[in-house]
Amino acid sequence: METLRQNRLPVVAAAAAALIALAIVLVFFYAPLDEDGLNQKIFYFHVPIALTAYACFCWGAWKAIVHLWKGKPGADLESYVAIHHGVIFGAMTLVTGSIWARYRWGHWWLWSERQLVLFLVLFLFYSAYFMLRFSVEPGPQRANLSAVYAIFGVVLIPISFLAIRLANQYIHPVAFNRHGPQMSGSQFFTFCVCLAAMLALFAALYQLELAGKRVDARLRELRELLT
Amino acid sequence: MSTEERYVAAAYLVVFAVVLVYLVVISAKVARLERTLGELVEKVRERS
Numbered sequence: 001m002e003t004l005r006q007n008r009l010p011v012v013a014a015a016a017a018a019l020i021a022l023a024i025v026l027v028f029f030y031a032p033l034d035e036d037g038l039n040q041k042i043f044y045f046h047v048p049i050a051l052t053a054y055a056c057f058c059w060g061a062w063k064a065i066v067h068l069w070k071g072k073p074g075a076d077l078e079s080y081v082a083i084h085h086g087v088i089f090g091a092m093t094l095v096t097g098s099i100w101a102r103y104r105w106g107h108w109w110l111w112s113e114r115q116l117v118l119f120l121v122l123f124l125f126y127s128a129y130f131m132l133r134f135s136v137e138p139g140p141q142r143a144n145l146s147a148v149y150a151i152f153g154v155v156l157i158p159i160s161f162l163a164i165r166l167a168n169q170y171i172h173p174v175a176f177n178r179h180g181p182q183m184s185g186s187q188f189f190t191f192c193v194c195l196a197a198m199l200a201l202f203a204a205l206y207q208l209e210l211a212g213k214r215v216d217a218r219l220r221e222l223r224e225l226l227t
Numbered sequence: 228m229s230t231e232e233r234y235v236a237a238a239y240l241v242v243f244a245v246v247l248v249y250l251v252v253i254s255a256k257v258a259r260l261e262r263t264l265g266e267l268v269e270k271v272r273e274r275s
Contacts (some may be wrong), residue, residue, distance in 0.1 A: 038231045042238040049242070092245050096238045102247050109259040205249065219263050226270050 009211060013204040018197055019197035021191070031190040034183070042100040044190055048198040050093040051117070052155050056086030056202060057126060061154035064147035074214075076143035079150050081209050083129055090123040118160040125153050 027044045034040050051163035060082035098108045102177070110116060131151055136142040182186045228236070 020254055038229075041235050045239065045242055088245065088249065092242055095241045098243070099234055099238040200248070206260060208253060212260065214254065215260055216256075219260065219267065222267055223263070226267060226274075 002089065009204070009207045011205055012200060016197065016200035019193065019200050023194045023197040026190040026193055031187050032184065034187070036104070039100060042096055044194045045198070046093065046100060047191070048195040049096060051195060052091035052092055052198040052202050053086050053123075054076060054161065055199065056082050056089055057122070057150075057154055057157060060086060061151050064150035067147045068151075076147065077213055077217075078185070078210065079147060081206055081213065083126055083150055084209070085206055087123065087126050087130075087191060088205075089198075089202065090126065091117070093119065106181040115160065118156070122153070122160050125156060130158050144166050181214045199205040 023044070027041055031041075033042065036043075060079045063075045063079035063082060065070050067079060091164070102108050129146065132149055133142060133146045136145055181191070183191065
């Protein structure tokens with residue numbers, strides 16, 4: 001158990017690589033085509049990437065709460081890294097969604113679609129997080145301001161998620177409703193593997209960036225001690 | 228390659244490209260950390 005804890009990054013990275021390989025095989029050789037045709041294959045990565053972006057923002061907000069509540073050292077850095085990944089996954093969601101929409105709807109973007117606009121608002125809100133963070137000198141004030149901002153942003157997630165269900169008229173497809181997943185068993189299994197792959201990818205990148213930032217901070221400390 | 232296939236390939240390439248760019252950025256950061264560590268080791272050697 002101790003060995004696993006010490007080597008968490010390689011284990012998570014290997015799991016992510018294996019799951020992504022399995023997901024690609026399932027998407028192209030196992031999951032059947034539906035009425036959307038081959039274009040539906042984008043759904044298997046687009047929706048898990050969007051859900052992972054939500055997970056990143058929620059994780060970032062949780063770490064921000066931990067920072068404000070318990071003052072745990074490192075929680076601010078963890079919150080920042082999670083939000084950084086949320087923005088990366090958010091950008092991927094917007095781009096893959098636009099590619100899907102261009103073929104299906106004939107438009108790269110539709111301002112009339114509430115879910116699209118709300119996701120863009122969420123993405124821009126968290127993009128502005130970095131402007132706030134880097135406009136304040138490093139220290140407790142920056143950590144506290146960033147934490148409060150991260151927590152406010154998480155309110156947008158349920159609104160963004162529910163927007164499509166609250167809308168009376170929509171053209172954005174609904175993969176899940178109150179009756180469960182709107183797809184066959186094999187499609188749902190493929191979707192679950194893709195979601196696990198994206199979450200594992202986030203976990204690996206999160207651990208990697210966090211390790212890098214921690215080493216960087218230690219080296220700065222060491223440099224100050226030596227000068 | 229049909230139009231539909233091109234769009235699917237483009238979507239998957241975007242994801243692949245983003246992960247690749249991320250790895251390049253991280254590699255650059257690791258290289259910078261390695262240089263910093265080298266400088267610090269030199270400083271410690273000079274002192275001892």
